[in-house]
Amino acid sequence: MSRNHNLSAGDMVSERALTINGARLWNNLMEMAAIGATEKGGNSRLALSAEDSAGRKKFIQDCQSLGMTVTSDAVGNLFCRYQGTAPELDPVVMGSHLDTQPKGGRFDGVYGVLAALEVIRTLKEAGLQPKHSIEIAVWTNEEGARFTPAMMGSAVFTGIMSLSDALARQDIDGISVAASLEKEGWAGNSPAGRQFNAYFEAHIEQGPVLENHHRVIGVVTGGQAIRWLDITVNGNSAHAGTTPMPDRNDALLAVAEMVGGLEDTAMAFAPQGMMTIGELTISSPSRNTIPGEVTFSLDLRHPDDEVLAQFDQACRQRLAVIAARRGVQLLVKDHWLSAATPFDEQCVELVSQAVNTLGYTYQRMISGAGHDAIHIAKHCPTTMIFIPCAGGISHNEAESIEPEHAEQGANVLLNAVVARANT
Numbered sequence: 001m002s003r004n005h006n007l008s009a010g011d012m013v014s015e016r017a018l019t020i021n022g023a024r025l026w027n028n029l030m031e032m033a034a035i036g037a038t039e040k041g042g043n044s045r046l047a048l049s050a051e052d053s054a055g056r057k058k059f060i061q062d063c064q065s066l067g068m069t070v071t072s073d074a075v076g077n078l079f080c081r082y083q084g085t086a087p088e089l090d091p092v093v094m095g096s097h098l099d100t101q102p103k104g105g106r107f108d109g110v111y112g113v114l115a116a117l118e119v120i121r122t123l124k125e126a127g128l129q130p131k132h133s134i135e136i137a138v139w140t141n142e143e144g145a146r147f148t149p150a151m152m153g154s155a156v157f158t159g160i161m162s163l164s165d166a167l168a169r170q171d172i173d174g175i176s177v178a179a180s181l182e183k184e185g186w187a188g189n190s191p192a193g194r195q196f197n198a199y200f201e202a203h204i205e206q207g208p209v210l211e212n213h214h215r216v217i218g219v220v221t222g223g224q225a226i227r228w229l230d231i232t233v234n235g236n237s238a239h240a241g242t243t244p245m246p247d248r249n250d251a252l253l254a255v256a257e258m259v260g261g262l263e264d265t266a267m268a269f270a271p272q273g274m275m276t277i278g279e280l281t282i283s284s285p286s287r288n289t290i291p292g293e294v295t296f297s298l299d300l301r302h303p304d305d306e307v308l309a310q311f312d313q314a315c316r317q318r319l320a321v322i323a324a325r326r327g328v329q330l331l332v333k334d335h336w337l338s339a340a341t342p343f344d345e346q347c348v349e350l351v352s353q354a355v356n357t358l359g360y361t362y363q364r365m366i367s368g369a370g371h372d373a374i375h376i377a378k379h380c381p382t383t384m385i386f387i388p389c390a391g392g393i394s395h396n397e398a399e400s401i402e403p404e405h406a407e408q409g410a411n412v413l414l415n416a417v418v419a420r421a422n423t
C-alpha cells in the first residue's frame with residue numbers, strides 16, 4: 001500500500017471530510033496539562049519560565065517524531081514545519097500559544113497548538129502531503145501575565161512591536177525577556193515577518209455565546225474595534241455635615257447618574273456594542289467630604305468601526321447632558337483606539353465549507369478577546385475557529401471543554417487548512 005500519495009487541489013474536502021483522532025488529541029491535551037499543573041486542576045506555565053520550556057520541549061519532541069523541522073525566531077516564536085510537495089511556496093500556518101496565566105486553564109492557547117499537532121499527525125498517518133508546507137506556530141508570551149504586553153511574540157513577528165522593545169521588557173523580579181530567552185535557549189534566527197500563505201488559529205471561545213446558543217463551532221469573522229476614554233467629572237468638595245443636600249455639587253452623584261445613562265446608551269447598541277467602566281476613582285477620598293472630583297475609564301467595543309464611532313458620540317452626548325443638568329464640569333479624553341480587524345473572506349469561507357461538509361452546528365461571530373491572530377491578520381490572510389468552553393469561563397483553573405468539541409474543532413481546522421494548502 002502506498003503511504004505517500006499526493007493530494008491534488010480540491011481532492012479532499014469536496015468528496016468526504018478527513019477526520020482526526022479525538023482520543024489521541026484529548027490524551028495529548030492531558031499530557032500537556034500535567035506540565036505546570038496547579039492544585040485546582042489548572043495550569044501555570046508563565047511565558048519563558050521553566051514550566052513553559054518543559055511544555056515547549058514536549059511539543060517539539062512530538063513534532064520531531066513526525067519528521068517535522070523546528071526553528072525559532074529572535075523572540076522565541078517556534079515554527080514546526082511539515083514539508084509540502086512544493087516547498088518553495090509560502091507555508092499555510094496554524095498556531096496559538098502554550099504559555100498560561102499564573103492560575104490559568106488547560107485549554108486557552110494550548111488547544112489551538114495541540115489541535116494543529118493532531119492535524120499533522122492525521123496527515124502523516126494517512127500518508128498525505130499537501131502542496132504547500134504546513135507549519136505550526138507557537139507564539140511567545142501571548143498571555144502578557146509575566147511580561148507586558150500580551151501577544152508579544154506575534155507583535156514582534158509582524159513588526160507591530162520592535163524586537164529591542166520586547167527584549168527589554170522585565171518581569172516583576174526584574175528579569176528581562178532577553179535574559180529569559182537566553183537562559184531557556186529559545187532565541188533562533190528564523191526571520192521575523194517571513195511570508196505566510198495563510199494563518200488559521202483554533203481557540204476556545206472564552207465567552208458563553210456558543211454554549212448559550214447550543215452551537216459547536218464559531219466561524220470567526222474578525223476582531224472588534226475598541227475605544228478607551230478617560231473621563232473626569234468636577235463638582236465641589238464640601239463638608240459632609242454642614243452642606244444641605246440641595247446646595248451640593250457632588251461629583252460622585254453626577255457620575256452615578258452617568259453610569260446608568262451609559263448603560264442605557266450601550267443597550268441601544270447591544271448585543272454587538274459593549275460598554276465597561278472598569279476603573280472609578282474619587283480624588284482625595286474622605287468619608288466626611290463630598291466628592292469634588294471623580295475619574296473613570298470607559299471601554300467601548302463594537303465589530304464595526306463606524307458604528308463604534310457613533311456609539312462613542314452617543315456616550316459623549318449623554319455625559320454632556322447629565323453634566324449640564326447637574327452643574328458639574330466634564331472632561332473626556334481619548335486614551336486608546338484599536339480599529340476592527342476583519343478576517344480574510346476566503347479563509348472564513350474555507351472554515352464555513354469545512355463545517356458544512358462535517359455537518360456541525362455553527363455560528364458566525366467576532367472575537368471579543370485579543371489573540372495572536374488579530375496581529376497576524378495584518379500580515380497575511382487569517383481566520384479563527386472557536387469551540388465552546390463551559391460557562392464561558394477562561395483565565396481560570398476551572399476552564400473546561402468537552403472532548404467531543406475539541407475533536408470537532410480540530411476536524412474543521414484540518415479540512416480548512418488542507419483545502420488551503422492544496423490551492
Ligand SMILES: [Zn+2]
Nearest residue numbers: 097108109142
Ligand atoms: Zn489564548
